[in-house]
Each structure stands twice: as C-alpha cells, then as structure tokens.
Amino acid sequence: MATTARLSHADVEEFGRELDRIRDEILASLGKKDAQYIRGVIAAQRKLELGGRVLLFASWLPPAWVAGTAALATAKILENMEIGHNVLHGQWDWMRDPKIHSTTWESDIVSPSAQWKHSHNVVHHTWTNVLGKDRDLGYTLLRVSPGQRWHPVYLLQPIYNVLLALVFEYGIALYDLEVERIPAGDKSLKETSTQLRAIAGKVRRQIVKDYLAFPLLAGPGFVPVLLANLTANLTRNVWAHTIIFCGHFPEGAEVFTEEQLEGETRGEWYVRQLLGSCNIDGGRLLHLMSGNLSHQIEHHLFPDMPSNRYAEIAPRIRALCERFGLSYTSGSLARQTGSVYKRILRLAFPGPRQHAEPAAPPAPDLQAVI
Amino acid sequence: MGAGPIDGWDRAVDVLVAEASHGRFWAASGAAVESAVLGGLVGAVRWLTTPLFPEDYLSLVNPLWCGRELRGRIEAIHAETADAATLVIRPGRGWIPHKPGQWVRIGVDIEGARHWRTYSLSGPPGRPDGCITITVKAVPDGLVSRHLVRQAAPGTIVELAGPDGSFVLPEPPPRRLLFLTAGSGITPVRAMLHGLLTPAAARGGAKPRVADVVLLHSAPTSADVIFGAELRALTARFPNLRLYERHTRTEGRLRPGDLPDLCPDWAERTAWVCGPAGMLQEAEEHWAGSLDRLHVEHFRPVLPRAGGEGGRVRFTKSGRETDAEGGTPLLIAGEDAGVLMPSGCRMGICHSCVGRLTSGQVRDLRTGQIHGEAGDLVQTCVSAAVGPVEIEL
Numbered sequence: 222m223a224t225t226a227r228l229s230h231a232d233v234e235e236f237g238r239e240l241d242r243i244r245d246e247i248l249a250s251l252g253k254k255d256a257q258y259i260r261g262v263i264a265a266q267r268k269l270e271l272g273g274r275v276l277l278f279a280s281w282l283p284p285a286w287v288a289g290t291a292a293l294a295t296a297k298i299l300e301n302m303e304i305g306h307n308v309l310h311g312q313w314d315w316m317r318d319p320k321i322h323s324t325t326w327e328s329d330i331v332s333p334s335a336q337w338k339h340s341h342n343v344v345h346h347t348w349t350n351v352l353g354k355d356r357d358l359g360y361t362l363l364r365v366s367p368g369q370r371w372h373p374v375y376l377l378q379p380i381y382n383v384l385l386a387l388v389f390e391y392g393i394a395l396y397d398l399e400v401e402r403i404p405a406g407d408k409s410l411k412e413t414s415t416q417l418r419a420i421a422g423k424v425r426r427q428i429v430k431d432y433l434a435f436p437l438l439a440g441p442g443f444v445p446v447l448l449a450n451l452t453a454n455l456t457r458n459v460w461a462h463t464i465i466f467c468g469h470f471p472e473g474a475e476v477f478t479e480e481q482l483e484g485e486t487r488g489e490w491y492v493r494q495l496l497g498s499c500n501i502d503g504g505r506l507l508h509l510m511s512g513n514l515s516h517q518i519e520h521h522l523f524p525d526m527p528s529n530r531y532a533e534i535a536p537r538i539r540a541l542c543e544r545f546g547l548s549y550t551s552g553s554l555a556r557q558t559g560s561v562y563k564r565i566l567r568l569a570f571p572g573p574r575q576h577a578e579p580a581a582p583p584a585p586d587l588q589a590v591i
Numbered sequence: 592m593g594a595g596p597i598d599g600w601d602r603a604v605d606v607l608v609a610e611a612s613h614g615r616f617w618a619a620s621g622a623a624v625e626s627a628v629l630g631g632l633v634g635a636v637r638w639l640t641t642p643l644f645p646e647d648y649l650s651l652v653n654p655l656w657c658g659r660e661l662r663g664r665i666e667a668i669h670a671e672t673a674d675a676a677t678l679v680i681r682p683g684r685g686w687i688p689h690k691p692g693q694w695v696r697i698g699v700d701i702e703g704a705r706h707w708r709t710y711s712l713s714g715p716p717g718r719p720d721g722c723i724t725i726t727v728k729a730v731p732d733g734l735v736s737r738h739l740v741r742q743a744a745p746g747t748i749v750e751l752a753g754p755d756g757s758f759v760l761p762e763p764p765p766r767r768l769l770f771l772t773a774g775s776g777i778t779p780v781r782a783m784l785h786g787l788l789t790p791a792a793a794r795g796g797a798k799p800r801v802a803d804v805v806l807l808h809s810a811p812t813s814a815d816v817i818f819g820a821e822l823r824a825l826t827a828r829f830p831n832l833r834l835y836e837r838h839t840r841t842e843g844r845l846r847p848g849d850l851p852d853l854c855p856d857w858a859e860r861t862a863w864v865c866g867p868a869g870m871l872q873e874a875e876e877h878w879a880g881s882l883d884r885l886h887v888e889h890f891r892p893v894l895p896r897a898g899g900e901g902g903r904v905r906f907t908k909s910g911r912e913t914d915a916e917g918g919t920p921l922l923i924a925g926e927d928a929g930v931l932m933p934s935g936c937r938m939g940i941c942h943s944c945v946g947r948l949t950s951g952q953v954r955d956l957r958t959g960q961i962h963g964e965a966g967d968l969v970q971t972c973v974s975a976a977v978g979p980v981e982i983e984l
C-alpha cells in the first residue's frame with residue numbers, strides 16, 4: 222500500500238508541477254519520428270491482417286491455419302490496443318491527419334467509437350478508481366474492491382469473469398450502454414435504443430466479415446476459416462481483458478470514495494491516477510502488444526500523450542515517485558495477472574472485515590493528501 | 592525493465608515496424624488491382640474491410656489510391672530563383688482539371704503535423720504527363736513555403752483539394768489584356784499566359800487568340816523574376832505579348848501613376864492583378880471607377896487586425912477546448928488544439944472553413960467588427976473569439 226500519509230499539500234502540488242513539466246516537454250518535442258512510428262504500426266498491422274487472411278485460404282494445411290490465425294490475432298490485438306485505444310484517446314490528433322484522428326476513427330470492436338470514448342475517456346479517466354463513479358471498476362459486474370457491498374451473486378464471479386474475458390468486446394459494448402442508469406430515469410430508453418442500434422450495426426458487420434464473408438470466400442475452407450477468425454477474436458478478447466484488469470486491479474492499486482475527491486487539485490488528481498494504476502514490466506513486444514497499457518501509470522497521468530513516449534518517461538516518473546515517497550506499482554505480467562485473479566477470488570466472498578462498511582474510505586492513507 | 596526471453600522478440604518488432612514505415616514496396620503492382628477493386632466492387636469489399644475502407648489497404652500498395660481523399664506525389668522540384676521553386680505534383684485519381692489562374696489547396700506534413708496552404712497552379716491544365724505544378728516563394732519565417740522550397744523531396748506524398756478560385760479568364764478572353772503582377776503573383780498569370788498564347792501557336796500561327804497582352808511584373812532584381820527566362824522567351828516569340836520588368840531594388844516600386852506611361856491604353860484593357868496586399872489596394876483605388884475591368888487575387892489576408900479580448904473556445908463536435916487570444920483566428924486556435932478544422936484559402940474568401948456558432952461572439956479580423964449570434968455560420972480563418980465562444984466543429 223502507498224505511503225502517502227506524510228505528503229504535505231505543498232509536496233503534492235510540486236509533484237503535479239513536475240509532471241506538468243514532463244508533459245509539456247514531451248508534447249513540445251513531438252515530431253516526424255512519432256508520426257512515422259504510428260504510421261509504421263498501422264501499416265504493419267494492416268499487412269499482418271492481410272497476410273493472415275491470405276494464409277487462411279490455405280487453412281486446410283495445419284501450419285497455415287496456425288500461422289494465419291496467429292497473424293490475425295496479433296493484427297486484431299495491435300488494432301485494438303496500440304492503435305485504436307490510443308488514437309481514440311486523441312494521442313495522435315496533433316498530426317491533424319483525418320485518417321488517424323480521434324473524431325474519425327472506428328475500431329475493430331463492437332463498441333461504436335463515440336460510445337466508447339464517452340465511457341472510457343470521460344467516465345473512466347476522470348473518475349479513475351472512484352467507487353460508484355468509475356464504471357471501469359469491475360465493469361459493474363464484479364466485486365474488485367472490499368468497498369463494494371458483497372452480494373451472494375459475487376460467489377460466481379470467478380466463473381463469470383472468465384466468461385467475460387472470452388466475450389470481452391461485447392461486455393464493453395453493453396457496459397458502455399450504462400443500462401443501470403435507465404431505471405432511475407437518468408437515461409432515456411430512446412437514447413439507449415439509438416445506442417443499441419449503433420452497436421447492432423457494428424456487431425452485424427463484424428459477424429458478416431469474420432463468420433460469413435471470409436469463410437465463404439474460402440469455399441471448402443469455410444469451417445477452418447470460421448474457426449480461425451473465432452480463435453483470433455477470442456484471443457484478442459482474453460488478451461485485452463488481461464491487460465486492462467492488470468492495469469487497475471492488482472494488489473497495490475487503490476480505490477477512492479467520492480468524498481475524497483471534493484475540491485481535488487491538479488496535483489491530487491495526478492496522485493490518484495498514479496495510485497489507482499499498475500504497470501506491467503516487460504520488453505518492447507509486451508509494450509507494443511499491450512498498446513503501452515503496460516505503462517498504465519504513465520497513460521493515466523497523460524492519457525493524450527502518444528503511447529510511444531511512455532517508455533521514455535517511465536524512469537523519470539518512477540524517480541519522481543521515489544523522491545516524493547509515492548508508491549509506483551509494477552510487476553511482471555504473470556505476477557499482476559495472478560494478483561488480479563487472487564483478488565477476484567477473494568472478493569467473491571464477504572469481507573475483508575475492515576472494509577465491510579461501504580461508505581468507509583478504503584484508502585485512508587490518501588486522506589492526508591486530500 | 593524486464594529481461595529474459597521477451598527481449599529476443601524485441602528485434603523482431605523493430606524489424607516489423609521499421610519495414611512497415613517504408614511503405615512503398617509492391618509499388619508497381621499495376622492498375623489491374625486498382626480498377627478491379629474500385630469499379631463498383633467497393634461496397635461489397637467494404638464488408639471485408641470493415642471498419643476500414645478498401646482504400647486503406649490499397650494505399651499500402653500505392654498511397655495515391657485513396658478514394659475519399661485526394662493525394663499527390665511530388666515528382667520533381669525545380670529551383671526557379673534563389674528563394675522560389677516549382678513543384679511538379681502527380682495527383683491521384685479524382686483530380687479535376689483546373690482552369691488557368693485557379694489554385695489548389697495542399698496539405699503538407701511538417702514535423703509530423705499537417706499544414707494546409709493554398710497555391711496557384713502555375714501551369715496550364717493538360718500537361719502530357721498528367722502532373723500539375725505549383726510555384727512557391729519562400730517567405731521569411733514561412734513555415735510551409737520554406738519547407739516546400741528548401742526541405743521537401745521528390746517522392747513525398749501530399750494531400751490535395753481543389754482546384755478552385757475565380758481568378759480566371761472569361762471565355763472567350765477579351766481582345767486586350769493587362770496583367771499586373773509582383774513576386775510570386777506571377778504564378779496564376781503564367782498559367783493564363785500559356786493558355787492564351789500557346790494554343791494559337793499550335794494552330795500553326797493562324798489568327799492569334801488575343802490581340803495583345805501587356806504584362807507588367809515587379810521583382811527586386813532581374814534574377815528574382817520567377818519564370819524570368821521563360822517570360823522573356825515568350826515575349827520574343829509572340830509579338831502580341833509585351834513584357835515590362837520592374838526591378839524594384841534599383842528602380843523603386845511601380846505605382847499606379849506609372850501606368851499611363853507604361854501602358855497608355857490601360858483603361859481600355861481588362862486587368863488581372865496579383866501581388867502584395869499594398870499593390871492590390873492601390874490597384875483597387877486606381878480602378879475605382881471601373882472595377883468590372885479589374886480582377887485581383889490576394890495571397891494573404893488583407894490587413895489582419897490584432898487586438899480584442901480573446902477567450903475560451905469550445906469546439907463542440909470534437910469536444911476540445913482552448914484559450915484563444917484576441918488576434919488569433921479560431922482556425923489556428925482549433926488546429927493548435929488538435930481539432931480537424933476544415934479550411935481553404937485561410938484568408939476569408941472561400942468559406943471552406945465555416946462553423947456554426949452555438950454561443951458567444953467573434954471579431955472579424957479584417958474589419959475589427961464584432962458580430963455573431965447563435966446559429967450564425969462564421970468563417971473561422973478570419974474570426975477571433977471575443978469572450979467565451981462555442982462553435983460546432
């Protein structure tokens with residue numbers, strides 16, 4: 222757990238100013254190399270996808286099936302994580318290229334971009350790890366913090382979490398609908414049905430493409446191609462689920478209450494983003510394939526900074542945290558994943574006792590900061 | 592950071608990314624793919640490429656195969672003077688032939704970010720190689736003009752839009768014409784001259800298309816005259832073209848008062864004028880009584896006015912906000928904030944940049960006038976915020 226209790230108000234603001242300086246410095250240095258990077262990743266992703274689909278025309282040969290499926294899965298992961306997620310954050314808007322812009326991009330997931338941008342960029346990134354506000358926190362289905370009141374249905378969460386992982390993109394799309402706001406009258410049925418239609422449109426296109434058009438084109442290879450596409454989509458779903466859960470739910474990630482946020486300053490906002498996020502250690506392949514969400518901390522501090530720069534600033538952020546005595550949580554993919562599953566398993570059951578009262582601030586050490 | 596087996600993959604990733612950023616292999620794989628896919632099949636193919644478009648994959652093969660957006664490739668760059676160069680650009684599919692005198696908008700990536708500027712097409716339409724040309728003069732501190740003249744290299748892909756503009760000759764052209772130009776203002780006129788003179792020559796020197804053309808052009812020195820050698824050669828070849836060069840460094844600026852001496856029948860000619868703002872203003876005053884005989888082309892906004900309060904600007908469609916100064920056009924403020932702002936001439940003549948005002952007021956930078964009601968369409972390139980502003984862009 223973090224040791225922020227001794228951080229004075231002045232320190233928090235100084236921490237914020239240091240981060241602002243890093244942000245300004247990086248954004249001012251964006252240039253040709255960054256543009257080449259994202260264009261390169263996009264081109265590589267498209268070639269990988271084309272290559273995978275072409276290989277699958279020979280999918281009755283097992284090696285071709287395996288290679289084609291792997292290429293397609295990799296392409297879909299790159300598209301969702303390093304490209305789609307980051308483009309939709311506006312990380313590349315500075316290039317003013319309408320082809321790589323947050324207002325024009327559609328990702329290869331069933332959530333329409335506009336809906337995803339609202340629930341992810343606005344709700345989740347503003348209310349990171351705030352109980353009752355951050356709808357990413359457990360995606361409303363799971364109990365991921367002792368601060369959430371226990372219910373017998375959570376006994377099943379270790380099982381349905383696995384199911385959620387498999388159909389993750391559908392889970393996200395439905396969760397973007399925020400159906401729980403309808404009964405209270407916060408959201409009209411009309412708005413919901415418009416959104417549903419948009420989702421249905423994307424679902425239909427994905428299903429036709431992956432489970433009808435390409436299999437049909439393969440003629441006798443219909444079944445292997447269909448299975449390959451299904452495998453690629455499932456792999457992408459499980460991977461995205463893993464990376465995203467590792468970002469906020471391992472041991473060490475803190476949660477906050479709404480009261481703690483009252484009058485939050487920029488410095489305090491930064492501290493909350495830091496304490497609510499966890500990094501994954503790894504090499505460049507891991508960073509690329511996770512859409513640099515392995516640098517979840519850097520991403521939450523600077524959501525619209527181009528992702529290729531996170532690795533560069535990570536050591537500076539870590540040093541800054543050391544200087545201010547703030548914890549900087551990171552661990553290997555295996556460790557973080559294990560930690561997440563342990564937590565989901567533990568919290569399927571009531572308790573732990575000290576946090577049983579839902580209104581109690583689950584991270585008292587932050588009280589000193591706020 | 593981590594070590595172990597993963598590091599071995601890092602190089603593979605490097606290679607993958609590096610290779611992809613070169614982008615132009617398979618470049619010559621032929622027009623067969625192009626026509627097969629683009630001919631009516633697009634709708635069907637779209638089902639295979641969703642959420643992308645077929646062209647997003649096709650442009651991996653050839654960046655010019657980009658259906659919804661017009662692009663061009665810089666094929667060659669020729670120096671014209673010490674600070675001006677002609678760019679030969681091959682437009683992709685979808686280019687509509689221009690009329691001599693019109694301009695094109697060109698989007699250039701500089702340090703990763705796209706910048707749009709307007710340039711007159713400096714040649715007549717229908718070049719045998721299918722290319723178009725623009726001729727750019729590097730202005731001091733000019734971001735795009737200096738880049739195009741000094742840094743750009745053949746092979747570069749640029750975005751295109753156009754052609755457009757009403758600085759063109761009527762059909763049929765008048766019998767007697769006067770062109771008054773200075774500096775890079777010769778560019779649209781050069782395109783017109785070719786249209787006027789060369790077809791006559793092509794018809795075997797029969798009756799000339801125009802009785803006579805007078806061109807009065809100003810430049811600091813003889814060496815600074817863009818297309819100098821060519822203009823002189825044309826004059827020698829066509830007796831119906833008269834060229835007067837004014838070398839302003841030694842002879843001073845050309846004034847409207849000089850006109851009667853240089854071209855006694857100026858009042859009977861239809862005039863096309865293109866050059867610095869001061870010269871255009873003088874011309875408009877000089878032709879005040881017969882403005883129907885005067886055509887002008889501005890290359891930069893007339894007298895941009897600074898001042899005013901500025902304010903917080905919210906771009907409602909893209910959800911961006913920024914603080915804009917009172918002298919900064921909303922167009923620039925939006926672009927700097929990463930909003931995809933439509934734009935054209937960037938000087939208040941083409942209306943490609945309009946956005947609907949939802950609240951607040953703006954100052955017209957040309958006149959200083961403050962205006963705006965919710966629902967108004969305002970030209971962002973010549974409007975600055977007066978207090979908080981919301982605009983639907």
Ligand SMILES: Cc1cc2nc3c(=O)[nH]c(=O)nc-3n(C[C@H](O)[C@H](O)[C@H](O)COP(=O)(O)OP(=O)(O)OC[C@H]3O[C@@H](n4cnc5c(N)ncnc54)[C@H](O)[C@@H]3O)c2cc1C
Pocket residue numbers: 694708709710711712726727728729730731732733734735736737775778779888889890891936937938
């Ligand atoms: C219809 C039209 C046709 C044009 N045709 C041509 C053409 O054929 N050839 C050509 O070279 N340019 C032409 N221009 C001008 C061109 O669009 C750019 O404005 C010019 O190249 C400067 O851009 P920049 O990015 O280099 O300068 P910026 O970085 O935008 O400006 C830098 C500085 O230069 C000043 N400045 C801006 N424009 C000019 C200018 N035209 N002359 C002198 N100073 C300027 C600015 O006030 C600023 O102080 C045309 C403009 C229009 C509207």
Ligand code: FES
Pocket residue numbers: 934935936937938939940941942943944945970971972973
């Ligand atoms: S860009 Fe032409 S009027 Fe604004």
